[in-house]
Amino acid sequence: MNENIWVLMSGDAIAIATTLILAALGALFTERSGVLNLGIEGILLTAAISSFLAADASGSVWLGLVVGMLIGAVMASIHAVLSVVFRANQIVAGLALVIFGTGLANYLGKPAEGKTVSTVIKPLSFGPLSDIPVIGPIVFGQDIVTYFAIALAIAASRYLFRTRPGLELRATGDDPATVDAQGLSVARIRIRYTMVGGALVGLGGSWLMLAQSAGWHQAATTNGLGWIALALVVFAGWRPIRIIFGAVLFGFTLQLPFTLQAEQITFIPSAFLEMLPYLATLIALIALSRPGSRNLLGAPRALGTPFVRDER
């Protein structure tokens, strides 16, 4: 058995986890404020194609990433306005965003079809450290966004549980009436974090495009990663640190079919391997909603419900 390919796979699994960490963190911030944004997949796609076009036109991956984040925030602001200001059904609004985003991304991506982006994000080089067998390529073979995503998840955990604004954010998702009584604007907090969340999802989408796929393949570019990210938030019990582990786990299951194929292990049908991450999420989701383990979840209590002061 070729050991190299397994090392490569571990590196790739962590890499693919980057998009998942960023998208899931985006969803987590949004949901912690009490807003349920199912439109992640649509935001990922629009951000991906925008970053492609921006990076291709300017020759700068950084500009691509920034544009992707901005577009992510703008897309999320549509959801924020609909669910916070207009008090629309958040589930339907999120789905509308997926459909709108998919159409928009495919429309914008028409000229980019079949092309590869002219500039990509390259892995950092740590000199001799990257040459250490096994550990080198896995730990020291990633690009800056991957390290940033992991650092961000750790920082997000501190922010949520150790700072004043983090407390306000959690309170807005759990008990908006109290936040309102404190003289804070529930609407403003929710809109802010929905947009911050959108920007993070946008960063995830841009990175996926500029570091992983490097070409526009319509909806197959994200291939449902946005939905996996949403499941991941549930899986992680709305806690940022657990998102890192969950994302790596999902990264592995997403990467496994390719590795087994390369190893010529064919007794498992490739279709089954393709199903594996979705199946794993489904099983995790069901297992975590068993009565005994439900308190492990800790979903924000006001998730998905609009806050109306007059109706209290």
Place this chain on the structure above:
Amino acid sequence: MHIPFRVVFEQRGESPRRLSVLVPLVSVFAALFFGALFLLATGHSPIDTYSNMFQDGFASFNGITDTLALSTVLICTGISAAFAFQMNLYNIGGEGQLYLGLIGVAWAGIALGDHLPTLLMVPIVLLCGALAGAAWIFIPAFVRSRLGTSEIVSTLLLTYIGASLIKHVIYTPGSFFRNPNTSFPQGRMVADSASLDSFGSSRLYPTFFVALIIAGALYWVVKQTEFGYRINVISDSPRAAHYAGINSRRTTMWVMLISGALSGLAGAMLIVGPYGKIEPSIITLGYGYAGIVVAALARNNLGLIIVSGILFSGLRVGGNNLQVTTDTPIHIGVMLQGAILLFALGGEAFRRYHVHVVRVHEVSTKKAAA
């Protein structure tokens, strides 16, 4: 930062009737206007695009019949979504249940062979498609009614699993569903007696009327039967339903199974009608997802779904032909669907609430700052 205005939403006691017509209409036009600006900004002519879409979707014999043909599927996936949505059960995996419908109907259509008359065979295979769709939602329905597991995520995850399943049955050599006579992976045709002929030179199949009848029948079920009454009580107030002794677990289960069956039926109709075999490209068409839009635009009203289903089919048929008639990317059709729904959701607020803008005096914030 001080904003001198505040938007106030005042709940309406009873929303005026004219608004329930006006709001969706204005939403459609607002979305089209937005789309026009977008087309202009990206260097395409909105007038050309829209007139071509309208021409190909609504204003020619082929356009109208193609639109009605497509609406057959969208009405089915639309009522599938709406039937569950009205009880706050968000089955958004209609897409996956549709895939299983394809597999169910293809299995029956091949396995039963050419022994039965069409009049008997078609209902049997359609039923098999519907049952396969229901089977695909069984686990989400079961865990939703027992453990409260979110059906949103579970039904969606199963859609991806269903897509892999479709690819598996077509691409695996020697598969039952694969045409054994071609080296290129293709679905095996179902028996002749399991497929219908279209009307004349059109591409419209009799299944269109089946869809209409089912929409009507379910409308009746919801409005007139005890089962429909239970659905209404549970969706209005789960607690009231509990005290009234309504078994909401069982109702949840049934509503979700029926919803799954309807999406399965939509897939089955594709094979009984135009395709005749499992065509892997169906999984890229997103008819199941479109059903959610159709349902939301009709505000889950099973009667209105026929209207919104036809409207959306027209948009798609018109949009798909754009590739032939203009250089505008066909995806404008899908984008407009999303935009219409977003505008309709925003417009919904004006139907439910009296919206007005009030001035806020700056005094209070200044005091707080000092």
